[in-house]
Amino acid sequence: MKLTIISSITENERDTNSFLKDLTEQDTQDFEVILCLNKSTGTKKIFSIISEYSKFFGSRLKVIWNYKNQSVNYNIASAFRIAKGNYITIINSDTSLRKYYLLKMIEQATKYDVDVLEFKPRLIGSTRWKPKARIITNEPVKIANRPDVLAYTFPFILNKIFKKSLVQKCDKNWPEHSTDDKLAVTLNYQLMLLSKTYMYVDSRIKRDYFDLETWINPKTYFNNFKDVEKMFMNYESKIMHEYEYAKNYFFKVFLPGLITNISFISVRNLIHYKELNEKRSKKFINDLKLYIDKLQKSPEFKIFMDTNNYMLLKNTETDIIKNNIPVSKWRAILNELEE
Numbered sequence: 001m002k003l004t005i006i007s008s009i010t011e012n013e014r015d016t017n018s019f020l021k022d023l024t025e026q027d028t029q030d031f032e033v034i035l036c037l038n039k040s041t042g043t044k045k046i047f048s049i050i051s052e053y054s055k056f057f058g059s060r061l062k063v064i065w066n067y068k069n070q071s072v073n074y075n076i077a078s079a080f081r082i083a084k085g086n087y088i089t090i091i092n093s094d095t096s097l098r099k100y101y102l103l104k105m106i107e108q109a110t111k112y113d114v115d116v117l118e119f120k121p122r123l124i125g126s127t128r129w130k131p132k133a134r135i136i137t138n139e140p141v142k143i144a145n146r147p148d149v150l151a152y153t154f155p156f157i158l159n160k161i162f163k164k165s166l167v168q169k170c171d172k173n174w175p176e177h178s179t180d181d182k183l184a185v186t187l188n189y190q191l192m193l194l195s196k197t198y199m200y201v202d203s204r205i206k207r208d209y210f211d212l213e214t215w216i217n218p219k220t221y222f223n224n225f226k227d228v229e230k231m232f233m234n235y236e237s238k239i240m241h242e243y244e245y246a247k248n249y250f251f252k253v254f255l256p257g258l259i260t261n262i263s264f265i266s267v268r269n270l271i272h273y274k275e276l277n278e279k280r281s282k283k284f285i286n287d288l289k290l291y292i293d294k295l296q297k298s299p300e301f302k303i304f305m306d307t308n309n310y311m312l313l314k315n316t317e318t319d320i321i322k323n324n325i326p327v328s329k330w331r332a333i334l335n336e337l338e339e
Contacts, residue, residue: 001032002110003031003032004034007033022098023102034062035063036066037065112201115194117162118199125210135149135152148242159208228246245308253321256288316337
């Protein structure tokens with residue numbers, strides 16, 4: 001079997017039904033799907049939908065059900081252990097799939113046959129983003145020779161295809177992780193650090209959906225990057241320049257743009273969400289702003305700006321990282337990084 005799809009199932013039954021229906025209509029059926037469910041009020045209805053589609057998929061449809069809520073990391077790790085595909089990717093049930101998506105994934109994964117195949121991401125829904133490439137690889141590269149891959153990989157798991165042999169290594173080196181969300185930041189960097197070969201394909205294969213329930217809580221990521229820092233420090237070669245750049249890109253570029261897009265753009269048209277969202281999102285924004293202000297004033301940040309290999313390059317990213325951009329301008333950050 002060529003591909004394993006790991007999918008976190010939302011509580012929305014329509015999402016689950018649409019997702020499984022899309023899978024039945026793919027141009028190739030050379031894949032399996034592992035659905036990860038946490039206990040919820042809608043579990044019985046979702047199981048009924050899954051049961052109906054199991055008639056089509058047979059043994060290619062597997063379910064991991066947790067009687068209590070587990071982290072994204074935990075669910076994905078559990079799925080890794082039973083995956084049979086040569087390649088593995090994460091596609092959540094709130095994602096709409098065009099008929100050619102999986103065939104294109106399989107073709108690209110087979111063509112390059114690397115530990116990590118990364119493709120251009122696209123975020124839709126509560127936030128919309130079509131980022132330009134952060135790194136160029138004209139052919140598969142060895143990460144030992146291209147550590148810049150670790151600095152410039154997009155900081156989430158959604159736009160990557162992993163070789164099965166890589167995720168098996170991950171299972172053997174599985175640390176205790178802090179809580180994570182659908183971005184799976186910690187797991188993303190763990191897999192990148194375990195990988196030997198890499199390829200970036202500068203084309204979009206799928207779109208990932210962020211809805212109003214996708215809460216972007218900065219405190220989750222503060223803890224994530226403590227875990228990530230330990231991983232980088234334990235790596236076989238010196239790559240702390242890459243870690244520091246990746247961390248500052250995340251907290252000063254990616255997250256401010258993401259959190260304000262999700263917090264303000266979509267909710268203002270939905271009156272019944274407005275009060276709850278604004279209260280919650282303002283707290284998240286304040287938490288991130290306090291973190292950035294403290295970071296900006298630290299002596300470590302001054303050293304980072306003056307000595308980091310990637311900060312010595314002049315581009316839009318480094319310009320944004322250097323400056324303490326006011327909250328009123330955060331929404332424009334992601335636009336500056338689009339094609």
